[in-house]
Amino acid sequence: MPNFVVVMKNKTIVPQKVVSLSYELTLSNGNLADEASADEPLVFIHGIGQTLPAFDERINGLSVGDKFSFSLTSEEGYGETNPNFIVDIPKNIFEGPDVPKDILQVGASLPMQDQEGNPMDGTVMEIGDETVKMDFNHPLAGEALNFKGSVVAIRDASQEELDHGHVHGEGGVQH
Numbered sequence: 001m002p003n004f005v006v007v008m009k010n011k012t013i014v015p016q017k018v019v020s021l022s023y024e025l026t027l028s029n030g031n032l033a034d035e036a037s038a039d040e041p042l043v044f045i046h047g048i049g050q051t052l053p054a055f056d057e058r059i060n061g062l063s064v065g066d067k068f069s070f071s072l073t074s075e076e077g078y079g080e081t082n083p084n085f086i087v088d089i090p091k092n093i094f095e096g097p098d099v100p101k102d103i104l105q106v107g108a109s110l111p112m113q114d115q116e117g118n119p120m121d122g123t124v125m126e127i128g129d130e131t132v133k134m135d136f137n138h139p140l141a142g143e144a145l146n147f148k149g150s151v152v153a154i155r156d157a158s159q160e161e162l163d164h165g166h167v168h169g170e171g172g173v174q175h
Helices: 053-059 159-164
Strands: 017-027 032-036 042-045 067-072 086-090 109-113 119-127 131-135 145-156
Touching: 053 067, 053 145
Parallel strands: none
Antiparallel strands: 017 032, 017 042, 017 145, 067 145, 086 131, 109 119, 119 131
């Protein structure tokens, strides 16, 4: 009688899998912009828009234990810096009883809303007598993104996670 061995195929990264990654993200100048360790990995549902599309493409098909190293151009990342997203805002909107007195600091990222009430973050660039110059570009706009890391875990997403659009449990949202 022949011997039979069960061969388990490695799970690979495909859409709707929960993926855990350790990684380092560096910029063109070599500065570390973000990182996640194997002990506290980045955990997300692959292919549903939680990461950059080009990032999804580069890790698609990888298996647990695989290492990766790739760069994304600024166009593949957060786009080029758009000068139209740098605006002067009247300084008096940062005044009032509900606004912290020390909110205006050059370099501070402030939660704001556009005219339709959509949330957006802006970075304070300059504080003038009458206006505040703010940059509403993504902080990594105009930057090439260099990723280096490894695949820590892959599992099937539950129907509830897919319905909610995020990971539940360890590394995700606790309901």
